[in-house]
Amino acid sequence: MGLFDKAKDLAAQHSDKISQGIEKAGDLIDQKTGGKYADQVDRAQDFARDRVDDLGGRDGADPAGTHPTEPHPPAAPDGPPPTS
Secondary structure, rough: HHHHHHHHHHHHOOHHHHHHHHHHHHHHHHHHHHHOHHHHHHHHHHHHHHHHHHHOOOOOOOOOOOOOOOOOOOOOOOOOOOOO
């Protein structure tokens, strides 16, 4: 069993705790920044949870109801579009 397989197993076994940690980290960032980056933090939290779900083989299922399972539309880029 390789390192990646071990990570997948651990993610599957502890996905609820990992999700709680992601939530707490995002809340701390929101608190420290006064919510200035709340949208970006929320997107990062969703991305991190989705990666944990992928590792754990949960296929987007969220029995704890901690985050939506529907994919989010792509975020609008910050600033002007690049010029060619």
